[in-house]
Amino acid sequence: MTARTELRRVDLRGSSPSTAELRAVLPRGGVDVNSVLHLVQPTVDDVRDRGADAALDFGEKFDKVRPDTVRVPQDELVKALDNLDPDVREALGVAIERTRTVHNDQRRTDSVTEVVPGGTVTEKWIPVDRVGLYVPGGNAVYPSSVVMNVVPAQAAGVASLVVTSPPQAEFGGLPHPTILAAAQMLGVDEVWAVGGAQAVALLAYGGTDTDGAPLDPVDMVTGPGNIYVTAAKRICRGVVGIDSEAGPTEIAILADHTADPVHVAADLISQAEHDVLAASVLVTTSTDLADAVDAAVVDQLQITKHSERVATALSGEQSGIVLVSSVDDGLRVVDAYAAEHLEIQTEDASAVAHRVRSAGAIFVGPWAPVSLGDYCAGSNHVLPTAGCARHSSGLSVQTFLRGIHVIDYSRDALEDVSRHVISLANAEDLPAHGEAVRVRFESLRP
Structure with a gap:
């Protein structure tokens, strides 16, 4: 050493x-994410304001290449898979199959609980509508990260997926062909040639591609990246959901x-x-x-x-x-x-x-x-770092699902519990909460 x-x-x-x-x-x-927030904030702001043009400008600066469009043409995905080394294709197939087997068993089912006769609470599990999956492109090539992000999202039922990965000068401004091939194998037809903090910002705010096609914003961003990607995820959190701040x-x-x-x-x-x-x-x-x-x-x-x-x-x-x-x-x-x-x-x-x-x-x-x-x-290899495993889990089907409670009470069930609701509302000095129940059974006081 x-x-x-x-x-x-x-x-x-x-x-x-x-x-x-x-x-x-x-x-x-x-790493100290706070130490680079002031460097990343202008990038996020510029992409928010100028969209794809700003993202491509930053790609040209940092990745030394500027693709014609953000979105990778479909024929490039097909070509990448056609040209993929057969041994790598077979290995990716095994990885996809085994990862799907595990993650399909993580699917959640709705549950209905009868609290009292006439009163039920149902927990519905609804997938996030659109997710952006970040795949790094630094010291190594990570087709496995495509698998680990895409498979649980698909198992959860996410309807719209976009994979984004840095453009490579060596490959004419496209992400690494093995990344493209993995996306094609998984049936993901939307891939963006954008990396770094600008990719996270473009996923969060969306925009219009250079050819006039829309680049729709996502609801959640997942996937690991360097300190600048992590900082951008922290800045954009709230505009979009994130899986974690990976170190x-x-x-x-x-x-x-x-x-x-x-x-x-x-x-x-x-x-x-x-x-x-x-x-x-x-x-x-x-x-x-x-x-x-x-x-x-x-x-x-x-x-x-x-x-x-x-x-x-x-x-x-x-x-x-x-x-x-x-x-x-x-x-x-x-x-x-x-x-x-x-x-x-x-x-x-x-x-x-x-x-x-x-x-x-x-x-x-x-x-x-x-x-x-x-x-x-x-198993999934997108996992909590820096001691966060004490309170957080790795990427899974659950990451892409939202649990929504559906409350359905009859008149009798509400009346039976109404005095308790009113008592608790008054105890919290929120009397209008109690009134919202009382007026259903009594006339409003003059």
Whole structure:
């Protein structure tokens, strides 16, 4: 690695830190979205005011290319799929099939509750009408993100989907062809060649394309992106719904002496490959394993394609090895950390995994690495980061559904409860609330 040849260590053996102390001492990097809001606000404002022209101007500035139109022509989607490597097409097909299988089981059904005779409350589940799905285009190409965003939205019944991804100078101002091919495989025919904060703003406010065609605004924006995309989502929240403010990717591995250090090192490296800010954390009861993982990381870095990026991530403050006295202590640590991805590589890993309370997704045992979940497990890889797994879930069918209560009471059912409504209204000093019930059964006072 560039700075040193081993991950920094935090030794918690023999101590009993509080939850607050754990959160303070554990490796954690992250990004300060507030620090770039003042840079992103003018971009959002300009796209709001000038629409597609502004979005294309920013694309020309940041991506060094200006497509003729925002919307990618349909024949380009078809061509991208026709030219897709057969092995990649087959792999995407498997990923789509398995992800659909899992997410189709997440569909919600309406429920009707009879509170009293003549009084019911029905919870209806209605999909968001139109959703914008952001697919990054920075250090890597992410057709898997197309799958992970589109499939749950389709399973939820979202009627209108638009995928947006940065234009690539290498491909004549179109998003990467593998992104286009994945959209075509999933039946998404609306793809925009816009990236960054300007993409989020254009999704939120809509506009008119250069050819005069409408670019309809969406009701919700989902998908990960860099700090500028995240800032734009924060700024536009309220105009549109968002899934989350995603930060750099994370992996935590809870392991004991039974874990294979080569596997652990490979999994730490796999997530560090994403970004120099990616976090890779090993929580272990075994110093022998920690030493062996350090050695394995050094060995594997010699053959890792993105070794400089990986080394920077692994040597950063967001990564490290946490030594604990027991698996029970390790569980306290990983719950306090609340990783986006958590692997359990211990004795009786399944039982240990069932005790975890805070994680975006949990990968059990030596044969369920995080990279399986990134592509072909069937689970979703759009997950909460930066400790947000303590209170939030990953992307799912539920993300795209709204629960609406439908209240249906008869005259007798309302009359039976009317005095309680009036009492509570008066207790809150909102007497007109009570009057709205009373007038249904009595004449208005003079």
